[in-house]
Amino acid sequence: MFDDPSSRMPTPPTEKPQETPAVSAALARFRACRWYRAAEDSMPECCCHRDVLPLAGATGFDPEAWCPDCTFYKVRRTPRKRTTDDYGY
Numbered sequence: 001m002f003d004d005p006s007s008r009m010p011t012p013p014t015e016k017p018q019e020t021p022a023v024s025a026a027l028a029r030f031r032a033c034r035w036y037r038a039a040e041d042s043m044p045e046c047c048c049h050r051d052v053l054p055l056a057g058a059t060g061f062d063p064e065a066w067c068p069d070c071t072f073y074k075v076r077r078t079p080r081k082r083t084t085d086d087y088g089y
Contacts, residue, residue: 030063034074047072 030036035049037058046061047053049072056066067073 024064026063026067029070029073030067032076033067033070034076035072036076 030047031045033047035047035052037046037048039045043058044061046058047056047063047066052061052066052070052072056062
C-alpha cells in the first residue's frame with residue numbers, strides 16, 4: 001500500500017555551506033577609503049577622487065590596480081559630535 005514510489009516524500013538535497021570569497025587587501029583598503037563611492041543604481045562602486053576618476057572612470061575602476069599603493073588614500077572617519085564650546089561664540 002505504501003510501496004508506491006510516487007507517494008514517497010522526496011529527500012531534500014544536501015546543502016553545501018556557501019563560501020564567502022576572500023576580500024583582497026586592495027579591496028579592503030578601497031572600501032575603507034575616504035574616496036570610496038558605493039554602487040548606486042546601474043553604476044558600480046568606484047573611486048571618486050578628482051585625479052583618479054578621469055583616468056579610471058566609474059565603470060572601469062579596478063581596486064587591484066589603484067589601491068595597494070594609492071597616494072590619495074585617506075581613512076574614512078566618522079565625524080564627532082560638536083559641543084557648544086566648539087562654536088567659539
